[in-house]
Amino acid sequence: MRTKVKKYSGIADSLVKNVVPAQIRTFVSTLAGSREPITEKNFTNKELQQARDAIARSRVDPSFGPRDETVGYEHYVRDAKSKYDGLRAHAARSSGYLGRGDTSVAPSEAMRNTLGKFKYEKTPEGKLVVTDNYDFKDDLAGDEGGIRRSSEYKDMSTLKKLRTLAEDTFSKDQKRGDFSTLPSRVGSAFIGDTKRPVRIDLGDAPYKKGGVIRGGGIETKGKTKGRFV
Numbered sequence: 001m002r003t004k005v006k007k008y009s010g011i012a013d014s015l016v017k018n019v020v021p022a023q024i025r026t027f028v029s030t031l032a033g034s035r036e037p038i039t040e041k042n043f044t045n046k047e048l049q050q051a052r053d054a055i056a057r058s059r060v061d062p063s064f065g066p067r068d069e070t071v072g073y074e075h076y077v078r079d080a081k082s083k084y085d086g087l088r089a090h091a092a093r094s095s096g097y098l099g100r101g102d103t104s105v106a107p108s109e110a111m112r113n114t115l116g117k118f119k120y121e122k123t124p125e126g127k128l129v130v131t132d133n134y135d136f137k138d139d140l141a142g143d144e145g146g147i148r149r150s151s152e153y154k155d156m157s158t159l160k161k162l163r164t165l166a167e168d169t170f171s172k173d174q175k176r177g178d179f180s181t182l183p184s185r186v187g188s189a190f191i192g193d194t195k196r197p198v199r200i201d202l203g204d205a206p207y208k209k210g211g212v213i214r215g216g217g218i219e220t221k222g223k224t225k226g227r228f229v
Contacts, residue, residue, distance in 0.1 A: 017042075017043070017044050018044060021047075021105055021106070021107045021109075021110040022042070022043055022044075022047050022110040022111065022114045023104075023105065023109070023110055023112075023113035023114045024105055025042070026038065026042065026114050026134065027183070027187065030134065030187075030191055030196060031186075031187075031190055031191065034196070035194065035196055036196065037196065037197045037198070037199060038134055038196055038197070038198045038199075038200070039198075039199055039200055039201070040200045040201050040202065043110075043111075043200070046107070046110075047107075047110045047111055047114075048111075048200070048202060050076070050108075050110060050111040050112070051071075051111045051115065051118075051130060051200065051202060052128070052202050052206075053077065054071045054075040054076050054111065054112075055071055055075075055120055055128065055202075056206070057075040057076075057077075058070065058071045058072070058075045059207065069119060069120050069121060070117065070118070070119055070120075071115075071117060071118050071119075071120065072117050073112065073116060073117060076109070076111070076112040077108075103180055103181075103182075103183055114134075115130065115132060115198070118130050118131070118132040118198070119131050119132060120202075122205040122207075126204055126205055127201055127202070127203065127204060127205060128201075128202040128203060128204070128205040128206070129199065129200065129201055129202065130198060130199070130200040130202065131198065131199055132198035133195040133196065133197060133198060134195065134196040134197075134198055135191060135192065135193050135194060135195045135196070136150065136184065136187030136188045136191040136192055136193075137150050137188070137192055137193035138150050138151075138188065139184040139185070139187055139188045140177075140181055140184045140185070140188070141188070145175065146173070146175025146176055146177070147168075147175065147176065147177050147181065147185065147188075148164075148168070148176075148185070148188070148189075149188070150188045150189070150192035150193055151192075153188065153189040153190075153192065154192075156189075161189045161190065164189070165182065165185055165186060165189060168185065169182055169185075
């Protein structure tokens with residue numbers, strides 16, 4: 001009986017991964033109490049490719065300064081059909097467009113809204129590995145006040161948290177938040193700084209120091225310098 005249950009669970013997990021985008025799967029499972037490390041096994045091949053493509057873009061775009069092995073929100077392509085364009089990214093940054101799609105549940109934004117900004121490294125074995133922590137500490141909270149910090153929810157009961165989130169959502173004070181920020185505020189209230197370690201093995205690194213970078217349809221020469229939501 002145990003073997004059958006285990007086999008069925010594996011099939012169910014596979015079906016969920018193919019139907020529900022990573023940002024929803026990760027957010028819901030963390031809200032439900034999971035603190036297991038997040039690895040490549042948590043994602044589909046298409047989602048892992050989104051991370052590889054973002055890394056490739058981060059390494060060839062000269063407008064973002066030295067390559068510090070960090071992926072930012074500007075390195076994700078928001079439309080699966082669109083191709084990376086430095087000028088388009090610059091225009092998006094100037095207009096404040098980037099960073100406003102945090103509530104998207106589209107499969108094309110699975111990794112952007114699961115990992116967001118993250119660090120990566122090439123291991124001595126030549127593997128490309130993502131390292132990060134999944135948490136919602138002070139998510140969207142700024143120094144100017146408005147959206148609450150995670151610490152403000154610390155001593156609240158579950159009912160009090162829910163009531164506070166609802167009041168802030170419908171508050172006349174727009175700084176408190178609205179429906180577009182609700183997922184992040186829910187994460188801040190119920191997950192906060194409770195971290196899930198992230199270590200994702202993306203396979204063999206597609207670049208060598210000072211060599212050619214290959215990935216996401218991008219090929220160029222460059223130098224190598226040694227986070228629902």
